[in-house]
Structures are given as structure tokens and as C-alpha cells.
Amino acid sequence: MSHGSKHRLTGAGAAESGEGPAPKSARTEGGRADASGDIYYEEDGLQRVHPYFHKYASHAKGRWVGRTLFDVFSREFRDRSTEYYEAAIGKGLIEINGKRVSKDSVVQNNDLITHHIHRHEPPVSTQPLRIVKETEDGLLVVDKPASIPVHPSGRYNYNSVTQILEVKHGYKKVFPINRLDRLTSGLLLVGLNADVARSLERNLREHSIQKEYVCKVAGDFPRGRIVCDEPIRVVAHKLGLNCVDREQGKPSLTEFEWLCADGEHSIVYCRPKTGRTHQIRVHLQFLGYPIANDPLYHNIEVWGQQMGKGGALPEAPEQQSGEDASEKPASTPAEPVQRPTKMVGKLDDDQCNRAWKHLVARMAEWKDQQNQAEHERCCAGSSSEADSGMCSVCACPDMADPTADELCIWLHAWRYSGRGWSYETQIPAWAQGAADLVDRVKYRAEPEPSDQHAL
Structure with missing residues (x-):
């Protein structure tokens, strides 16, 4: 099927629908839009x-009930300063039940709180979103660059796959089928209608679609076929933190094969058999070979010296003090705290909660430090008011641009296959040395020549 009226909408129509940018007549100076009214630009x-x-x-x-409006925003929302929230309430940008109120107004049960926020989306890679294939029955196969989230979330809206497909490529409505992390690149299956999306989502749940990835890990990965079947659980939804937990985790299985190494890193081929969040990243961390530039699972400030290998959790504060700790010889390294598993002995609920709570606290503290450091970098610019890096509309400092390393992790969804069909993308530059080696280990889909794409 060619791109036709059934699935497409003009860019102008897409830009004018929903809660998008203000119409051109409402756009003023302050860095909101150029004269053409285009949403995107490169710089x-x-x-x-x-x-x-x-x-x-x-x-x-x-x-929130019983607290002042200013208290709710200054304590519950941390992406803006308290000075901003005070000014926004005074300007009527934050309302209760559609009415302008003071910062001391008390929030009541069932109140509707609205915030007209001047959104500054983070920039993403200029690498184009490539259409690999569009089938007659409404499947769109996309090669997603790293740095772009699939769905609008957090600070990202127009810089997301679904919005880029609708605004830049003109599709009316799209239904992403598989999940890819924002920093992960590679193959994304997208339905152009709900029926195709539901069918392929069912196939994914039934594990009848084979997924193949390549990644670059720290260390010299073992040779041969390595299988990790450690169960995984979500430890902190807001932080996006997942861990191996044999007591409360969900069944998970990933197969790995070494492709090549350079003495410091290894390129590894991955076949996840289940679809847990961060499954490949968590299993590689557990094996002791985390993705080398993974800011979440290859982070000594969060995980400690053991870096989560074997499920080790960082040492809790109470274990760094007290008589037992002080009596240890200075040369004796502290033993890592193990997660609750049958292998190390089942811990009671209180012990389990304390262990996870400390890890979550370390992750939250690290993220706060990163945000604060970024804020300080942005505010440390020129003392000139004209070059202060502050938005003239909302007086918020411009965020620092991400570095090349912050735009991706070395994990790529290379190939997806089902009965009678398969689609793949190019091997990324960071794994080019493995491009000719993947063929010897890759999964072979059962041939079904009568139908290239069978649902």
C-alpha cells in the first residue's frame, strides 16, 4: 500500500489538531516559532x-487536598523553580477550576488544576526516522534513531516517534506495537490501524515473533551461547528502575552470543525470549557485562563497586557504621548486600524493603544531582541580560544540549521475524565490526514463501 489518504494527514492539519503549538497568530518573540510556523528546526x-x-x-x-496551591506545585513538581511557580500563579497560568486564584488558595477535593506551561522540549538526534517498509495490510516498519522516545512522555511531545510520523510524514493515526527505550535505536513495528496492531501485539505476547538485538558491553564477554533466565521486577516506576529478583520478579529469558571484542568492550548478539522492561540491560548487568555506556545500569554511583553483578545491591548506610563495621580491618573490603533470593537465603519483608529502598534512594539522589548540575551549567552563562540563556516568555533557563554519549546507549533492535516474514535494519556504526558476524548466529525464521508478511 502506498501512502494514501486512508492513513495520511497533511502536516498543517496535524499541527493544528490537539493541544499542540499555538496558532501562528498567537506566536510571539521569545523563541517560539519561525515565520513559517514550522514545529521543527535543526541547529x-x-x-x-x-x-x-x-x-x-x-x-x-x-x-493535595487541604494544601495551598503554591505548596502543591513547589513540593510536588520539581522541573521548575519555586520562583517560577509563584510567578505563574500570579499570571494566571496555573488555575483552579478554570479560575485565576492566589498562591494561598487551598486545594479542595475534586478541584481541577490546570497549568498553561511554556514547553521547552529537549533536542534529539537529526538522524532521520527511516521508513523500512509499509505493507498493504497496514504495518509500518520504522528504523528509530536513538534519543527519540516512541510515545510522548515527560518533557517530550513533538520529538517522539508517533508525533514525527504524524506531523512530518503525514500519517493520521499510528499504533506502536513493540517498545524501545528512548536511548535504544532500531526496528520499530507500527500499526496504521488498530486491527494490525492488536494482531501483532498478541503475537508478541505469545512469543511467536523473534526479536534480535546487538549491543556493546563492558569487558570480554564469554564465548558460546549464554542464557540468562533470571526473573525481573520493576523496583521504581518513576525512576524506570528494574532489577533481578527471584522472589517477586516475572519470568524472563535472554540468549546471548559473543561476536567480537577489542580488549575493552565486546559486541554481543541478543535474543530476548520474553519482553520485560529493560530486560537485555538488566540481564547483562546481572551477568557482569553491562552495556558500556548505559547511564542507568552501568553506574557506580548508584550500584556501588559490584555494579549489580550477580544481583548485589549497594551497601546500606547502617552497614557502614556501628561497632561491627568499625572493628573491620581497613584493608578488608565491605561485602555487598545481596538481593533477596533463594540462592543467598530468603530475607524477611522488612529486610527486603530496606535493601530496595536504599537502592532507590541512591538512584533518586543521583538523578537529582544530575538535574542540579545541568541547571547550574545553564545559569552560569553570560551576565549580559540579552545573552542570559533565559526564555523571555517564561523566564526559564535553556537546558544544556545533550552530548553525543547522552543521545544513545549501545543497544540496537536489529531484526524482527515471524512466520514467513522478517525485517531488519543496518548495524549501527558502534558495532560495524560485527556486521559480517551476525549472520552466523542469527535466528532463522521458518520460511513461508506464500506470504511475505503473515499476521
Whole structure:
């Protein structure tokens, strides 16, 4: 099927629908849009989105009731300063039940809180979103660059796969089928109608679609076929933190094969048989060979010296003090705290909760430090008011651009296969040495020549 009216919408129509950027007549100076009204532009090697106003709306949560509006925003939302929230309430950008109120207004049960925020989306890679294939029955196969989230989330809206497909490529409605992390590149299956999406999602749940990845890990990965079947659980949803946990984790299985190494890193071929969040990343960390540039699972500040190998958790504060700790010889390294598993002895609920709580606290502290450091870098620019790096509309400092290392992790969804069909992408530059080696280990889909793409 060619791109036709059934699935496409003009770029102008896409830009005018929903809670998108303000119409051109409402766009003023302050870095919101150029004269043409285009949403996207490229600058300094990054794809950017012109800032725009966006309305967030939420009914009051239970913990907000009885507190002042300013207290709720200054304590519950940390992406802006307290000075910003005070000014925004005064300007009427933050309302209760559609009415302008003071910062001392008390939030009541069932109140509708709205925030008209001037959104500044983070920039992403300028590498284009490539259409690999569009089938007659409505499957779109996409090669997703790293740095771009699949769905709008957090600070990302127009710089997401679904929005790029709708705004830049003109599709009316798209239904992503498989999940890829924002920093992961590679093959993404997208339905152009709900029926195709549901069918392939069912195939993924039934494990009838084979997924193949390549990655670059720290260390010299073992030779041969390595299988990790450690169960995985979500430890902290807001932080996106997942871990191996034999007591509460869900069944997970990944096969790995070494492809090549350079003495410091190894290129590894991966076949995940299940689809847990961060499954490949978590299993590689557990094996002791985390993805080399993974900011979450290859992070000594969060995981400690053991870096999560074998499920070891970082040492809790109470184990670094007290009589037992002080009596240890200075040359004796502290033993890592193990996660609760049958292998090391089942811990009671209190012990288990304390162990996970400490890991989550370390992760939250590390992320806060990163955010604070970024904020300080942005505010440390020129003392000139004209070159202060502050938005003239909302007075927020411009965020520092991500470095090349912050735009991706070395994990690539290379190939997806089903009965009678398969699609693959090019091997990324960081794994080019393995391009000719993947063929000797890759999964062979059962041939079905009568139908290239069978649902």
C-alpha cells in the first residue's frame, strides 16, 4: 500500500489538531516559532522543537487536598523553580477550576488544576526516522534513531516517534506495537490501524515473533551461547528502575552470543525470549557485562563497586557504621548486600524493603544531582541580560544540549521475524565490526514463501 489518504494527514492539519503549538497568530518573540510556523528546526546538529504553550490538567490528588496551591506545585513538581511557580500563579497560568486564584488558595477535593506551561522540549538526534517498509495490510516498519522516545512522555511531545510520523510524514493515526527505550535505536513495528496492531501485539505476547538485538558491553564477554533466565521486577516506576529478583520478579529469558571484542568492550548478539522492561540491560548487568555506556545500569554511583553483578545491591548506610563495621580491618573490603533470593537465603519483608529502598534512594539522589548540575551549567552563562540563556516568555533557563554519549546507549533492535516474514535494519556504526558476524548466529525464521508478511 502506498501512502494514501486512508492513513495520511497533511502536516498543517496535524499541527493544528490537539493541544499542540499555538496558532501562528498567537506566536510571539521569545523563541517560539519561525515565520513559517514550522514545529521543527535543526541547529547545532540537533533536531529541536520551537517552544509552545501546552495545557496540563489534573483533578486534585488526595495528598493535595487541604494544601495551598503554591505548596502543591513547589513540593510536588520539581522541573521548575519555586520562583517560577509563584510567578505563574500570579499570571494566571496555573488555575483552579478554570479560575485565576492566589498562591494561598487551598486545594479542595475534586478541584481541577490546570497549568498553561511554556514547553521547552529537549533536542534529539537529526538522524532521520527511516521508513523500512509499509505493507498493504497496514504495518509500518520504522528504523528509530536513538534519543527519540516512541510515545510522548515527560518533557517530550513533538520529538517522539508517533508525533514525527504524524506531523512530518503525514500519517493520521499510528499504533506502536513493540517498545524501545528512548536511548535504544532500531526496528520499530507500527500499526496504521488498530486491527494490525492488536494482531501483532498478541503475537508478541505469545512469543511467536523473534526479536534480535546487538549491543556493546563492558569487558570480554564469554564465548558460546549464554542464557540468562533470571526473573525481573520493576523496583521504581518513576525512576524506570528494574532489577533481578527471584522472589517477586516475572519470568524472563535472554540468549546471548559473543561476536567480537577489542580488549575493552565486546559486541554481543541478543535474543530476548520474553519482553520485560529493560530486560537485555538488566540481564547483562546481572551477568557482569553491562552495556558500556548505559547511564542507568552501568553506574557506580548508584550500584556501588559490584555494579549489580550477580544481583548485589549497594551497601546500606547502617552497614557502614556501628561497632561491627568499625572493628573491620581497613584493608578488608565491605561485602555487598545481596538481593533477596533463594540462592543467598530468603530475607524477611522488612529486610527486603530496606535493601530496595536504599537502592532507590541512591538512584533518586543521583538523578537529582544530575538535574542540579545541568541547571547550574545553564545559569552560569553570560551576565549580559540579552545573552542570559533565559526564555523571555517564561523566564526559564535553556537546558544544556545533550552530548553525543547522552543521545544513545549501545543497544540496537536489529531484526524482527515471524512466520514467513522478517525485517531488519543496518548495524549501527558502534558495532560495524560485527556486521559480517551476525549472520552466523542469527535466528532463522521458518520460511513461508506464500506470504511475505503473515499476521
